[in-house]
Amino acid sequence: MSLGIDIKFVNVGSMQLVNHGIPYEIINNMVGVSKRFFEMPYSEREIMYSRLYLSGQAIPCSYNQRTDGVFCWRDFLKLVCQPLPDVLPHCPSSPNDFRTLAVSYAKEVKFLFLMLVDAILESLGLMNKRNVTQKDDDKDEDEDKEEEGEILKEFEDGSQLMILNCYPPCPQPDLTLGMPPHSDYGFLTLLLQDEVKGLQIQHQKNWVTVEPIPGSFVVNVGDHLEIFSNGRYKSVLHRVLVNSMNYRISVASLHSLPFKSTIQPCPKLISQTNPRRYMDTNFSSFLEFLKSGDSTKKNFLESRKLTS
Ligand SMILES: O=C(O)CCC(=O)C(=O)O
Numbered sequence: 523m524s525l526g527i528d529i530k531f532v533n534v535g536s537m538q539l540v541n542h543g544i545p546y547e548i549i550n551n552m553v554g555v556s557k558r559f560f561e562m563p564y565s566e567r568e569i570m571y572s573r574l575y576l577s578g579q580a581i582p583c584s585y586n587q588r589t590d591g592v593f594c595w596r597d598f599l600k601l602v603c604q605p606l607p608d609v610l611p612h613c614p615s616s617p618n619d620f621r622t623l624a625v626s627y628a629k630e631v632k633f634l635f636l637m638l639v640d641a642i643l644e645s646l647g648l649m650n651k652r653n654v655t656q657k658d659d660d661k662d663e664d665e666d667k668e669e670e671g672e673i674l675k676e677f678e679d680g681s682q683l684m685i686l687n688c689y690p691p692c693p694q695p696d697l698t699l700g701m702p703p704h705s706d707y708g709f710l711t712l713l714l715q716d717e718v719k720g721l722q723i724q725h726q727k728n729w730v731t732v733e734p735i736p737g738s739f740v741v742n743v744g745d746h747l748e749i750f751s752n753g754r755y756k757s758v759l760h761r762v763l764v765n766s767m768n769y770r771i772s773v774a775s776l777h778s779l780p781f782k783s784t785i786q787p788c789p790k791l792i793s794q795t796n797p798r799r800y801m802d803t804n805f806s807s808f809l810e811f812l813k814s815g816d817s818t819k820k821n822f823l824e825s826r827k828l829t830s
Pocket residue numbers: 685687701706713715720721760762771772774
């Protein structure tokens with residue numbers, strides 16, 4: 523399928539999108555307002571963090587501070603973006619343009635995500651692209667169409683979590699990390715990074731730096747897509763390095779099915795020759811796993827793998 527988007531492959535599981543159609547201004551504004559948010563004194567931000575917490579919008583951190591060997595050199599803000607009208611009142615109100623800019627960014631990114639889902643479903647043979655003007659009286663095809671519509675609708679109503687990350691300059695960058703190696707909990711992550719390097723992706727056991735391309739999105743396959751595709755897509759292990767000179771800002775938008783959904787290998791991708799490779803999972807099994815304190819690397823995904 524041609525999306526009219528240019529894709530530069532970083533490795534299997536990760537790519538960079540350019541010419542994606544999201545206006546540069548919206549992207550630039552999102553990076554800018556994130557920077558201004560983290561520049562505010564902690565005492566001011568703390569009030570907004572606790573407001574998010576009290577509204578139930580706070581999502582537990584993926585890394586367990588009690589058991590992590592190395593603390594991350596990172597400040598962050600997590601925002602649940604679905605459904606937007608419900609979560610909007612809890613979104614930070616300062617800087618005073620934060621809500622407007624974050625909301626228009628979140629909507630654009632969601633739309634781009636849905637375009638990518640469409641292409642991914644097609645690549646998996648789950649979207650039957652037909653000539654819609656052709657008279658179609660085949661009952662099976664009608665059922666297929668209905669099923670496809672249902673999958674897409676589920677993604678439209680799906681979860682979106684935005685994580686604003688700020689990595690301050692670190693006097694001894696070799697002693698820490700901005701984020702330890704992990705794969706993302708979700709279907710796809712659309713990541714915006716400013717011009718400062720830091721993101722690395724594991725490829726054939728080597729860490730490869732993802733060179734920032736202004737206005738582009740790094741698209742990372744998450745654990746849910748690996749499960750849904752029964753292993754045809756592989757989630758990508760990535761980490762963040764810090765440096766002694768520059769602040770770095772990134773905005774990760776994590777997308778998946780609704781929080782209450784069960785994630786499972788798509789039944790149409792399972793056969794005798796390609797048996798089911800992952801067990802069902804849902805948000806509460808993920809939270810249980812986080813409590814166990816072993817949440818880095820691809821360990822959550824490993825825990826969902828069927829051995830025989
Ligand atoms: O800051 C980055 O480049 C990556 C952030 C990330 O991996 C995440 O938020 O899950």
